[in-house]
Amino acid sequence: MSFINLRDKIVQIKIVYYGPGRCGKTTNLEYVNRTYKKQIASEMVSLKTHGDRTLFFDFLPFDIGKIKGYDIKIQLYTVPGQVKYNATRKLVLRGVDGIVFVADVMEKQREKNIRSLNQLHENLQLYKESIFKIPLVMQYNKIDLKEYGIPILPTAVLQKDLNSRLKVPFFEASALAGYNVAATLKKIIFSSVISIQKKLL
Amino acid sequence: MNYGIVSQDQLEKIDAILEEKLVKLGVDCAIVIDMAGNTITAKDNGTSNYDVYSFAALAAGNFATVDAMAKLIGEQEFSLLFNKGQDSSIHFSRINDELLLISLFGRDISLGFLRLNVVDAIDQIRALLV
Numbered sequence: 001m002s003f004i005n006l007r008d009k010i011v012q013i014k015i016v017y018y019g020p021g022r023c024g025k026t027t028n029l030e031y032v033n034r035t036y037k038k039q040i041a042s043e044m045v046s047l048k049t050h051g052d053r054t055l056f057f058d059f060l061p062f063d064i065g066k067i068k069g070y071d072i073k074i075q076l077y078t079v080p081g082q083v084k085y086n087a088t089r090k091l092v093l094r095g096v097d098g099i100v101f102v103a104d105v106m107e108k109q110r111e112k113n114i115r116s117l118n119q120l121h122e123n124l125q126l127y128k129e130s131i132f133k134i135p136l137v138m139q140y141n142k143i144d145l146k147e148y149g150i151p152i153l154p155t156a157v158l159q160k161d162l163n164s165r166l167k168v169p170f171f172e173a174s175a176l177a178g179y180n181v182a183a184t185l186k187k188i189i190f191s192s193v194i195s196i197q198k199k200l201l
Numbered sequence: 202m203n204y205g206i207v208s209q210d211q212l213e214k215i216d217a218i219l220e221e222k223l224v225k226l227g228v229d230c231a232i233v234i235d236m237a238g239n240t241i242t243a244k245d246n247g248t249s250n251y252d253v254y255s256f257a258a259l260a261a262g263n264f265a266t267v268d269a270m271a272k273l274i275g276e277q278e279f280s281l282l283f284n285k286g287q288d289s290s291i292h293f294s295r296i297n298d299e300l301l302l303i304s305l306f307g308r309d310i311s312l313g314f315l316r317l318n319v320v321d322a323i324d325q326i327r328a329l330l331v
Contacts, residue, residue, distance in 0.1 A: 003239035007209040012239045045255050047262075056266075059238075059258040075238065075258065091265040095237020 002097050002196050010071045013192050014095055015185075018120050019102035020112040021053070021081035024141040027175035028102065029060045029076055032185060035178060036062065054080040057092045067193065074189060081116070090123050098135035098192030100184055102175075103162055105140050107151040110161065117162055131166065135191035138163050138170035139184045144177055212242055214329050219244040222322035223304055226315065229289065230305040233296070233326070236261055241300065251305065260303050264293055283312065294319050296326055 003012045017025040026046065033044045040062040047056035060076040077096075079089040101120065103113040121131040140158050153161075155172055163170055169187050173180035207215075215233060223231040223244070230245040232253060238261035243253045264282065271279050282293035292304045292315060302323060306315060 003235060003237070003241065005207065005212065005241070007212045014237055014239070042252050042255050045259060047259075056262055057258075059255060061254045061258070073254070075254070077238075077258070087269060088266070091262065091269065094261075094265070095235065095239065 002095075002192075004070075004200075008071075009069055010073060011067075011196065012073045012075060013097045013189070013196065014075050014077065015098045015100065015188055015192060016092060016096045017076065017078040017100045017102055018089070018093075018116070019081060019141075020104060020109060020116040021083070023081060023102045023104040023109070023113075023116075024175040025078035025081060025102050026054055026058050028100070028139075028141075028181055028184070029058050029078055031175055031178050031181045032062075032076065033060055035182070039063070053082060054078055055085075056080060056088050064189065072193065076185075086119065086123070089119075090126060093123055094127060096124075096127075096129070096134070097196065098137075098188045100137050100139055100188050101162070102139045102141050103158060105142050105152040105158065105172075106145060107153055110153055110157075113158070114161055135188060135195045136166065136168045137184055137188045137191065138166075138168055139173045139175075139180070140170065141173050141175050143172045143179065144174040207241060211329055215242055215326055216244055218322050218325045218329075222318045222325070223315075226318050227310050228304045228306045228315070231322075232257065232260075232303045232305075234261055234301050234303065235299050236265065236301065238262065249305065256303075260291075260293065260301065264295075264301055281316075292316070292319065294323060296323050297330065300326075300330075302326070 017028055019025055042061050045059040049055050058078040062074055064072045064074055077092050079092045124131050140155060146152050171180040171184045173184060175181055219231040224246055229249040230251055232243040233241040234257040235241060238258040240253050240257040267279055267282060284291045288307060290306055294302045296302050
């Protein structure tokens, strides 16, 4: 749930990047942090293991300016993707306003994507949220691997696997190269702001 | 309280309580956050310069983790959450199911005295939010 400070006219919006291990959630945030460094006042916080795997979450706050006189503060989080960390994934989802589901387009990751999305559905129910109602954007990441001859899933297959019932906006992306990272972020910010406005009216 | 929106009046009263009970005592910074990691309000002594937003995100994560560990060993909660440093220390306290009070303080305040004031502050904030 977003927090709205009526005195200081600030709206804080929590956006979580969710997906299976090594799909590129942290890479998305790192790209945003690197590219928009000048607009980001805070340091990116990463709680990770020695092997650079996310242990708890990454956190990146930034301002996007004003909407109707209210300062909008976006707070990006990632969850740890590894299967064993579901308890921490649940904690990070608390109070979420919008979700980017990052799917790994590598063929061998097909099942992991589906499992992760199913778990997201279950985890949201803990907070009485529905995956069908919460602002959600799909990102099919690592599309650049195609150039290296690594077998990847066609977007049509990913859409069928992950988005046939949800029917949410989706992007093919390469978090490493930055392709469609900003587009994904813009879309989820837009959907989240609209959703919050609807709740308030 | 309609959680998610705190009225101007409530915020000002919470600020006044933090000022009176904690900042006057010598606390460097007192922050009220919610369990999702949002900053509700922060009051400091004018000299501290913390990144309150990152702090809130980490504090909420930390509190939630410790809370989950308590439940794993059959405890309702750990009542004292306190990190002691060389020059600065942090004290965490639950206000209600949604809100946390965090106090950052230096060496010149005793933990016992701080805890007494935190209890008072929390009672007053709870009364506001009913």
